[in-house]
Amino acid sequence: MDKRATILEILRKVSNKDLNPAPEESLFDSGLLDSFALPEMVSALEQAFGITIPDSDLNPRKFDSIERIEQYLESRN
Amino acid sequence: MAWICGFGAALPSRLVSNAEISALIGKTPEWIQSVSGIQHRRWVASGETLLELAVRAAEDCLSKTAVSASEIGLILVASASAPRRFPGPAAVVAAQLGLQEIPAIDLPIASAGALFGMALANELAPRFGPTLVVASEVLSPFVVAEPIEAGVAMLFGDGAGACLIHPTSGLFKICQVQLASDGSFAEDLRLEFQGPIQMNGRAVILQASRKIPRAIQQVLDRQAIPASQVDRFLLHQANQNLLDRVADVLTLPREKFFSNIAHYGNTSSASVLIAAAESFQQQPPPSGAYVCFAAFGAGFHWGAMLCQAG
Known part of the structure; x- marks a missing residue:
């Protein structure tokens, strides 16, 4: 499964919604993801991609869209 | 390590429902409850103050312990909503409790202030004797200040709590x-x-x-x-x-x-x-x-x- 598909699967799981946002669409402003789903999504990303996201990187803006999540994960490679 | 002897609390009298907050922020009472778990909160009524709540909480705490006010050697008062820049509430709370010539220290720390106070009291009680930790907040005037933010206005309540920490014995x-x-x-x-x-x-x-x-x-x-x-x-x-x-x-x-x-x-x-x-x-x-x-x-x-x- 490619990176984007994995991210989408995580988003669907933590939001309990069958969503399909555009890559650049804000997950928060569009209401797709609420504040309390965000920490769950970050934990799921760590697990799925085998990384530890340090507290200093826990800026909601880094996880605001599929595109930004991809960019963050790329920066960790 | 020191001991915790007991706790006290004081809440203001005005019950503020989610329906009342809803009218301020344009959200439903059900939305407030779903995003916070809050059904209602207490806000100060006319005449109720941060200092009065702090003293009431301290008195409630002392009434539940075997330690009298005269034995207290130190008081720490946490508040993120003190009504003026200085002096902070600690010295005034001490005076209103009848505590004479003991150190009274302000901790202007929101949310974690009481925990920090308890931790400091744990270290300081062996030096100063029984230590009273008080936390008192009147945040309601700030949450209704314009521009009103829904996530802030629905969240905060007013109230005070207290805890007595003793160097050698307690609960x-x-x-x-x-x-x-x-x-x-x-x-x-x-x-x-x-x-x-x-x-x-x-x-x-x-x-x-x-x-x-x-x-x-x-x-x-x-x-x-x-x-x-x-x-x-x-x-x-x-x-x-x-x-x-x-x-x-x-x-x-x-x-x-x-x-x-x-x-x-x-x-x-x-x-x-x-x-x-x-x-x-x-x-x-x-x-x-x-x-x-x-x-x-x-x-x-x-x-x-x-x-x-x-």
Whole structure:
């Protein structure tokens, strides 16, 4: 499964919604993801991609869209 | 390590329903409850003040312990909503309690202020004697300050709590303390002199969801006990969803985390003491039981404290 598909699967799981946002669409402003789903999504990303996201990187803006999540994960490679 | 002798609380008289808040923020009462767990909160009525609440909470605490006011050697007063720049409330609260010529120290720390006060009292009580920790907040004037933010206005309540820490005896022995601060997030939750409260809720929740469970795990690991062995967790009552998240991260039943946020909202630094006073009044812990306190707030400041019932 490619990176984007994995991210989408995580988003669907933590939001309990069958969503399909555009890559650049804000997950928060569009209401797709609420504040309390965000920490769950970050934990799921760590697990799925085998990384530890340090507290200093826990800026909601880094996880605001599929595109930004991809960019963050790329920066960790 | 010192001992906790008891807790006290004082709540203002005005009950503010979600329906009343709804009219201010354009959201439904059901929305407020779903995003916070809050059903209503208490706000000060005319004539009720932060100082009066602090003194009432302190008197309630002292009435439940065998320590008289004259034995107190130090008072620490936490508040993020003191009504003036200086002097802070500590000296005035001490004077109103009749405490003469003892040090009275202000802790201008929101949310985690009481926990920091308890931790400092643990260190200072052996030097100064029985130490009274008070936390008092009147945040309601700031949450209704324009521009009103829905996520802020629905969240906060007013109230005060108190705790007495004794160097040699009490109900709970303090076993482990973990405190931390990180000012790189200072802009994410703040109250400037002119208000209103500015909160980046997503950043706060994201950080708190990590840091609270980690601090709890640190004190448990140092004491070499599993989380499942803790009788109850008394956390800063920030938001019901956050309490549930912390329980889930620690893979513990949510019922182990005492909650009264439905009735009082988030009373910032006072909340953990109000929760403790209510929890122990409802159900005293059995001898030997572990109790864990934890808090997180603006700064960010956060930490945890593990105690054991004597």
